[in-house]
Amino acid sequence: MIQQIMVAPAKIDFKEVPVPKVEAGQVLMEMKRVGVCGSDIHVYHGKHPYVSYPLTQGHEVSGKVVALGEGVTGLEVGQKATIEPQVVCNECYPCAHGKYNLCENLKVMGFQTVGSASEYYAVDAAKVTPLPESMSYDEGAMIEPVAVTVHACKRVGDLTGKKVAVLGAGPIGILLAQALKAFGAAEVMITDISTPRLEIAKACGVDHVVNTREKDFGTAVVECFGKDKADFIYDCAGNDITMGQAIQNARKGSVIVLVAVFAGMANVDLAKLNDSELDLYTSMMYRHEDYVDAIRLVEEGKILLKPLMSKHFPFKDYQAAYKYIDDNYETTMKVLIDVDSEA
Template sequence: MKEMMIQQVMTAPHKIEFNEVPVPEVKPGQVLVQIKRIGVCGSDIHVFHGQHPYTSYPVTQGHEVSGKVAALGENVTGVEVGQKVTIEPQVYCGECYPCTHGKYNLCENLKVMGFQTTGTASEYVAVDASKVTPLPDNMTYDEGAMIEPLAVAVHACRRPGDVKGMKVAVLGAGPIGILIAQTLKAFGAAEVMVTDVSDYRLELAKECGADYIYNTKNVDFGKAVVECFGADKADIIYDCAGNDITMNQAIQNARKGSVIILVAVYAGMANVDLAKLNDSELDLNTSMMYRHEDYVDAIRFVGEGKIQLKPLMSKHFAFKDYLAAYDYIENNRETTMKVLVDVDPSND
């Protein structure tokens, strides 16, 4: 085992350094993970631009991650050295009302690795064993790094209850929108429509199993809903874009008494038609991160072939090219879905 390792640090917006630091000590109840892959998500990009309201600098990033168990602390069971794993990045207090009622994803003191506390962008990370979830041997490290965003989708698809047989519209064909569309089908939804303003992303959604795709630059959303689902419209509408345009599309065109679920992080204060929301007695719901059972189902769905992850993998970058990864995303916004950073490019 090496004594020193390389760690990424974002010192300020648009600035990344790599420091040599000691490999962390593995305390009792902890697991030392050799990091293999890290995914870059929209929240990371907000940090890169200095626009994340709950992140200060310096910060070591990385919360979408896969790796291999390198060492075990005392009293750790359930994982073995050499096993593939992912890490659940929530750090919660375990004492507040949400935590003591099974909703630790809503912890009053929640911190997330890579934002309010140290992330996984290091060659090795020591974490509590409770945050380590084993991956199947036949799952790739690339897929393992995408279990976290897939768990976001799984949790969102649980929010309305049983979706089996339902007709659902998903607004926004980014990575989360496409993962939600696939997860809805995995949970038994009858038909899923996906909308966006990018033909490239819509075609990718179609490739990943969406039943209908519409570019709302060219087609009115309300007409598209009726064309797909008939006069009864959608049972559920997911907003995975998170802006006034998509939320108002949902409110104005939802069937009275139906459900809207906001998944995207809304940028700024909303200016939406709450009078229409009230008049239609719509349930406006939200979804926040995930819990362990969402990781378990995410891994199961990939293993059963119900979720395609590879079409969403856009490009790989070496660990020391972290800054170049952000530049690539910035210059290829429409066609970039998921960029992966290879902390250790090997697959063993």
């Protein structure tokens, strides 16, 4: 079979390797789609702090179950499925208390362990989540980022009737805006400095879209939600500017949720955070129940994925996909790699 290998930053090769043997408790997947995310782009540019080369990428994926190892139950050959890419120790305090997304020894497929960008992939059955037969492989490869936003929604509790601002209209921001509505938010506002990205957000049904290059964030919050401002503010951009906007314009006593990964040390006004008694929450990846809810929300049509699917590339054109993203960054949402172009 063919396997992708990033041998160094900005250099991708392919090699012939044996189809992996399926051990007890494992599943063999025939891979169909691999999504490219922001963290993958950091790896491509040599800017990810927690990877070493060479590595095989692939953590936003879909495929078909083609073989079951001894002792595997609950899965069937021929099923569509996706993979939860966390590799955890099951021994540390977070793991022992059900929060394995915070594992002290967390590794992620495609970063610290071998990813699934190959024609076949053997993986522990416990990490395989079936997809409805009606769901496309394209949609299946986007369940992972949807699960990120589902987990972020759950961090604040009941969203029914709440007014929420989302900073950053990238793929996660737009998916989060939809997930917030699916979980009961009354109104959602999303901001960005990119008009094309905000147009995609509008196409996904977001209530209010605001270009903060053209309008002050604080003014926009009051115009959209009234003098009581937002109940929650989510930062999906992850920089001093957006976090500063959130802290300076949050209603006193309200909640800010950091979803994005900061590129470096933050320089923000913690005195204002304290003076306003703001709660700063964070959100890290997902757990299995988030995958289940993500699949349900997509199947119910409450989260639209097609407007975020920017372009497909054949498996052997993996490098061209990264060049396309670099050349079209502002207008690109989700690029999908077709491991099996006929699927």
